[in-house]
Amino acid sequence: MPLPRANTISRTFAALSDPTRLTILARLAKQGDMTVQDIARPFAMSLPAVSQHLKVLEQAGLISRGRNGQQRPCRLRPERLAAAQAWLDNTRHAWEARLDRLENFLAAKKDTRQ
Template identity: 70%
Template sequence: MQASLAQTFAALGDPTRLAILDRLAGEGELTVQEIAAPLPMSLPAVSQHLKVLEGAGLIARGRDGQKRPCRLNVERLAQTALWFDHTRAAWSARLDRLDRFLAAIEMKDEGHEP
């Protein structure tokens, strides 16, 4: 899971790939040409970005005759969201413990028992 998360975060670290994912989330399935149309780069460059997104499991490519429609892989995004939720919960618990510790120190400094 760690290797695939690293690959996912690497893929998400590029603004062009984020823009592609945003379009797929908003518009649904799109062909490579439709994805490339508003982007200021060549079709091969867009294809490279799509390859990275596909390798990270963030998109899936189908086949419809001559077309290769791309769609967002919401399951992969859900797995990434679970990692964020887990990490957020762990840090929240750590910060709660720190708050209690600091409050106890403050009470002790003021002469109160914790």
Template identity: 75%
Template sequence: MQSVQSLSDSFAALGDPTRLAILGRLASEGDLTVQEIARPFAMSLPAVSQHLKVLERAGLIARGRDGQKRPCRLNAERLAETARWFDHTRAAWDARLDRLERFLAETPRPTLSKGDDNEP
């Protein structure tokens, strides 16, 4: 399971729509250069580079070297670790809600006497 700090870094990185879009493109298109990543965004290359640095620090992408190019690639394992945290947390909450539902179903409800239904 990811450490609290790495989870926090991942969620901070995922909390930005531009970074989510970048990850989506890397997932669907494979490795891309900074120029290719920047193409659909109405922002400067340095601004895109800042987003990439956040993603890289969070471990969600890695940058390689291919001659003069520095392609970025999705680190699917880090994304999968974050998804496992969500799955674990969802399962815990589902179990809690199931227990609450059983408790409420088994607990007798008080009956209201005539005229009590309008009282707070």
């Protein structure tokens, strides 16, 4: 599995860059599938605004939507969250590995000097 390119992963982060959308995702994770009305209820914004947020999340692959009568239940899709996590993990790991190599190098230098 190749590492996703910066361009792909930045799309995911863009979808995560709004507090309303983060709250929506967190609620879907904790409470399971929800209708648009349920999702919108706690927010101080119009229904279309929430619907637009859901569209962003869907296009980013962070949620999927079904059909249940007139309702379009939303479900969290964890795959892209995992991909974002993987990028962060890689980056942080590269940073730690560099520090370790640097430490080893300095320790070795000190050894030869003595």
